[in-house]
Amino acid sequence: MILRMSTLFVRTLRDDPADAEVPSHKLLVRAGYIRRSAPGIYTWLPLGLRVLRKVEQIIRDEMDAIGAQELLFPALLPRAPYDASGRWTEYGDGIFRLKDRKGDDYLLGPTHEEMFTLVVKDLYSSYKDLPLSIYQIQTKYRDEARPRAGVLRGREFVMKDSYSFDVDDAGLQASYEKHRDAYIRIFDKLGFEYVIVKAQAGAMGGSKSEEFLARLAVGEDTYVRCSRCDYAANVEAVDTPAPAPASYDGLPAAHAEQTPDTPTIDTLVAHLDEAYPRSDGRAWTAADTLKNVVFSVRHPDGRTEAVAVGLPGDREVDTKRLEAELGEGVVFEPLTEAEFAARPTLTKGYIGPGALGEDKPAGVRYLLDPRVVEGTRWVTGADVHGSHVLDLVAGRDFTGDGTIDVGEVRDGDPCPVCGASDGGVLESARGIEMGHIFQLGRKFADALDLKVLDENGKLVTVTMGSYGIGPSRAVAAIAEGTLDEQGLCWPRHVAPADVHLVATGKDEAVFAAAERIATELHAQGVEVLYDDRPKVSPGVKFKDAEIIGVPTIVVVGRNLAEGTVEVRDRRTGEREEVAAEHVVDHVVRVVRA
């Protein structure tokens, strides 16, 4: 089918939509690919749908190639399986819930681990049935607090989610590697820059997890990579290397000192330098102090608690890392004045380990940064207004209730892999999560009792992997990663057409020649978007071709009299005059290159 601009359901717009900040969002709307129906909810116009379907097909082909089988679950899901897994509650406000006419609870599926687990339980019963990988390309829903950037972060979106089922860990590892390889082929074919990073498993549970991030400045995810080795990780997933525990033999005893008016780390460090200069002459730094930040935490089941994070004073708590550590659906905020008042043993600005811990009167769970290992020496609050303790030694003078790794990650921090050996340091960049692969393990199989008989006739719990790519988000990310000053600029494999053919002027011979070229290209399997509008100026047609962003533009115009047409490369802007009688062959070669 030749797409014709004269009838195509598209209008290019001169002005940016009012709610758009991100360039790809502006251009996808202005070029007539998508329209907003509600916040975070979009309609795909014909051009947009063509790109979306191509992305989906690239994904589908690679899934089929690794033997994954496609099926299709509903989006409207019953509550019970999500109760069994705990996610009905864990998702908090993040999912859409509703009741049917009988009053039964349903949700709009945010992801389908539970349902896939159940269908395998329903059909399979033996190790002989495994391994199995099944997937769907389907519409999903999340009630995002801040839907953003058009289809980049929507509330209704398309997702390819696949799941692997294996009888043992080695099987899971193999299924995971197969998917990982398929994802690499998919992302290579989609045609934009990406990076694979270690990720936090979050609410999914499970152990190993990696993300495929599009490297984009507009991205919401910060990741870091090592300056030396190939380590890369989502900031939420960076494991801070813990120093080796040291002996505290011979260290001086802890001593409380007057530190009036030092409620902040800066004021404290200045005061220490003045009042308690170190014997070796080194200046005090924020990194010598131990900061204790107390949060009020509400769990999805309604349970609340106070949690203190103890970390070096030169670091802030990274709330995204804290969110990831606490798990999905957990809400937290700094302890309020009222909550402080209810815990008189906590002295605001001077809180120290002496008042923290589950066994202390304030009942605050006390979690320590990985850097706070046995033998490290700290200046920290003395739990008395205007007073700090010096030479407080971890392991000797205090211990926490556990460890938590939620301090901010900074450029220059040592690489967790090669920092100690080779001195590699981390550097940060921004990206957008495009794909996510997980080794779920047995979390869902346990919750929903998915067992098979093993070789010895014994029931064993199945181990699972989960693998997602968002095709609708991919469309936005590809657009964002490839656009230029003139407009969208699609990579070949996902473009809405292969060629944008423009007939200019009013000469009937031009339109006749263009029509013939369109027909011949179409006959050769080339997808043609033909601007056949009789009364539109060349300038408008060229502007439309540029903003729409089909990779090859063919212009049939006044040069036809000399027997040539122009072939333009949308990305490079290169133009070439090609003999009209050879243009079809020429374009076929360009398209298939």
Add this chain to the structure above:
Amino acid sequence: MILRMSTLFVRTLRDDPADAEVPSHKLLVRAGYIRRSAPGIYTWLPLGLRVLRKVEQIIRDEMDAIGAQELLFPALLPRAPYDASGRWTEYGDGIFRLKDRKGDDYLLGPTHEEMFTLVVKDLYSSYKDLPLSIYQIQTKYRDEARPRAGVLRGREFVMKDSYSFDVDDAGLQASYEKHRDAYIRIFDKLGFEYVIVKAQAGAMGGSKSEEFLARLAVGEDTYVRCSRCDYAANVEAVDTPAPAPASYDGLPAAHAEQTPDTPTIDTLVAHLDEAYPRSDGRAWTAADTLKNVVFSVRHPDGRTEAVAVGLPGDREVDTKRLEAELGEGVVFEPLTEAEFAARPTLTKGYIGPGALGEDKPAGVRYLLDPRVVEGTRWVTGADVHGSHVLDLVAGRDFTGDGTIDVGEVRDGDPCPVCGASDGGVLESARGIEMGHIFQLGRKFADALDLKVLDENGKLVTVTMGSYGIGPSRAVAAIAEGTLDEQGLCWPRHVAPADVHLVATGKDEAVFAAAERIATELHAQGVEVLYDDRPKVSPGVKFKDAEIIGVPTIVVVGRNLAEGTVEVRDRRTGEREEVAAEHVVDHVVRVVRA
């Protein structure tokens, strides 16, 4: 890709699912095409998804062929457009409603007239932009009171809905005819018996409307067709022909008579024959009496009223026809005792026109059957216990507040088209609505203010058509219309594969030959489902092939030693021994026939 039974995610079941009554539902579950996720909500397993996708593609091809353009709307829709059209309320309990985290109202789209109207309003502004036909193939939701028969009547289902936009009625008529022709090609290709019937437009508003019904005994829709002409209509849409009004000159005056203990039509007729024999000797019949049935009616906006239907005593009110006449979302029930008590002028069992009408003390709206035309003479209630009026003449002695055509339609009723001229009579049959085409007219364009400039620069309201087919329902209907004693039995164009290849026995040469045949068929573009399971008995394999229902079955087994394989036709059961070296060519011919 060759589908292999050894790895295909499918299990055939021996037992019918507990909740299944309809044969296609049982078989689609037993043969591993679908699984229930919740009432009326199904998962498509790989075989089922293949059939669904083929049905969708047949529809898509024909839509594209008439120049309709595909786009994709969200399923999660904002309330406002549905408020503007009135359907937020009209749908009553029939749609799923929900709130997002901000408390804003959303619905899961049952059909998308409003959204399509808005997107056209958004992009187009001139008569030059029209005609336009746009469509989507998309997941829809209705909270059916009685989800039924698997995917035949589900609560989440796939629908192709298209909409035409024209500047005038002639344009709408042309767009409607184009869609009608496309639908005929689609239904012919899907390969099952159907009939096109005149339909009631219902909540859609608008004028002309036809349904494509699958002719199936399990159908929920009753339709009638004429014994002589090509008239066919959904029972809800049958227009009862009204007799010509007659003069009432010379008819006797109405007279009330004692009719003790005659609260029913039967007792009344018996009493009339005994007490008031007619002068011409004809016996009284129920058709001589006028029955008045009073309903309590609640409208979607909460307004309630009492409505009486006056119709010949030999007919019942058809509640489905009444429902269709009153419109979607209107709820009604026979007047309760309490409501009777509140209206003392109504005498139960003896209600007559004297007490009915909006202007009477009881305030009951009185609607008359089309047969009750001016000059017709009736026996009806005298509004006094134990008394009826005879010779009550319509137009002379009483009139209604309007007409309503909700009497039951019976086999043998005169055809509305040729009954009077040629004596054609109606006969009824059962079917399932598979497609529905509507001339919506300007209902939605008016509600949402969709106007374009006409040739004279004047704003005119656009006129619309709406055209739906349910691919998921079609899968069930095709299954239902084609299955046999052995199992499913798919028409060629929608079957999950072209050939079901079975290797039997344990001979390695057999499996090697079958593998070769599978590979060669696949290379020729034939879709092969290959039963390569090494340890499964031929009997089980044959049973699986029969229940799965691929149209051509090829058996490679012991006859291979003599150089032949068997080719079976699943429908007819015909078997043919074909030389092994020619079987690929033979099958290709069969598949492409």
